[in-house]
Amino acid sequence: MTPFPATAWLPSDQEHWTTAELEHLGIGRSARRRLLTTGDIVRLRPGLFARRRAAPAPGMRDLADQTLHAHVHRSAARPDAAYVYSHTSAARLRGLRFLRDSSTIHVSCTSNPCTRRLGAGVRTHIVHLPEDHVENIAGIRCTTLERTIIDCARIMPLEDAVILADQALGLGADLALLLRMLEGMTGYRGVVNARRVVELADPRSESVAESRARLLFHLEGLPNPIPQWEVQTPIGRRFLDFAWPEKMLAAEFDGEVKYFGSTPTDRALYEERLRERHLMELGWRFVRLTWSDLERPGEVRRRITSALRGPAPPPRT
Structure with missing residues (x-):
């Protein structure tokens, strides 16, 4: 005789159950093991289960x-x-x-x-x-x-x-x-x-990466930059992630969201290069940082310190 499938006892309007709730539905240890093997349910953590479609994506x-x-x-x-x-x-x-x-x-x-x-x-x-x-x-x-x-x-x-x-x-x-x-x-x-x-804390940080970078600057003893510094360019207002205006130096974080977000990559790259060109024509210099750079604070300090020591180009209107 074919056993009645344990899924028949799973309420259609529920996505999550505790062990006690499954036991109350008549789904004991062996039935839970069978449902886990077939993939009908997944274990989120000890004592908590979910229907497969409600399981989280990897990560x-x-x-x-x-x-x-x-x-x-x-x-x-x-x-x-x-x-x-x-x-x-x-x-x-x-x-x-x-x-x-x-x-x-x-x-x-x-x-x-x-x-x-x-x-x-x-x-x-x-x-x-x-x-x-x-x-x-x-x-x-x-x-x-x-x-x-x-x-x-x-x-x-x-x-x-x-x-x-x-x-x-x-x-x-x-x-x-x-x-x-x-x-x-x-x-x-x-x-x-x-x-x-x-x-x-500073509300001007717009991402986890910017918060990490700002804290890194502080802990490494660098002069405090101004977050989200506004610059008027021929193509409108643009904002720098971090700026030392008196040195015409900016630190920009290059993350995946900037280039792989909602805007198609080719378009995002074009707009970023256009933005940078106009800023450089105004005299701005850049230190670009990536997520992996934040794991090397000494190297970041060396790069920014070297740039700050150099003579600042005269700002151009």
């Missing part, structure tokens, strides 16, 4: 996004959940980009909840959150943008946290409120690093 960022959204989906079914999404999970819910992605889910609550209810791969932070540090995003309770950045800065490396803080300020995070929050957290673990992150 840690996709996996982290999908894992968090699956957990949020489970939480929506439990309105009495006594936790708040915080730290990197709250940042991810807002669409912030990370230098290094992780599928760990962060929640904050006043007491240690049942680990089984939270699921595997969840890190709990026991803390009392004032009500004005919590808000709803599409019905999901999470920490405010300002509290999220402070929490991330307390547990993340400086470079990773500055990248998030730049984006947060660009989204409208209140700098004065950030500073007031930090004043009230004296003595908290990681607050010294958080203060430094807030001091270094």
Whole structure:
């Protein structure tokens, strides 16, 4: 007799299930193993499964996004959940980009909840959150943008946290409120690093790469450039990623998005060369950086220092 397929018990209106939910549907360990073998479901992480069409594309960022959204989906079914999404999970819910992605889910609550209810791969932070540090995003309770950045800065490396803080300020995070929050957290673990992150953050960075480059300049002791420096050219306003105007020197980051984004590559290359030609005719010099250059800070410092020492050409109108 042919066994009844386990897929018959999978609700058509659901994409994600925990182990307990599959057990409740009558899909035990052997049936789950069969579904995993046939590819009808995939394991996102221990204790969490998804229909194959809902599985993330390869890549840690996709996996982290999908894992968090699956957990949020489970939480929506439990309105009495006594936790708040915080730290990197709250940042991810807002669409912030990370230098290094992780599928760990962060929640904050006043007491240690049942680990089984939270699921595997969840890190709990026991803390009392004032009500004005919590808000709803599409019905999901999470920490405010300002509290999220402070929490991330307390547990993340400086470079990773500055990248998030730049984006947060660009989204409208209140700098004065950030500073007031930090004043009230004296003595908290990681607050010294958080203060430094807030001091270094700049909303003018338009990408993860630009945030990394700006921080590299600072840590290598280079004179601070002006991000997004505006220049009037014969073909209109153009912006330089970083500029030392008194030296007529610009540092530009060449990333894949610039040349392989929505604009066809040939067109993007033509427009970039046209832009650079007009800027060079005005006297601007360029140091071009790539993602791999950011892994060699000493070499970047040498190139920019050498360019800054050279005589600046007279600006031309």
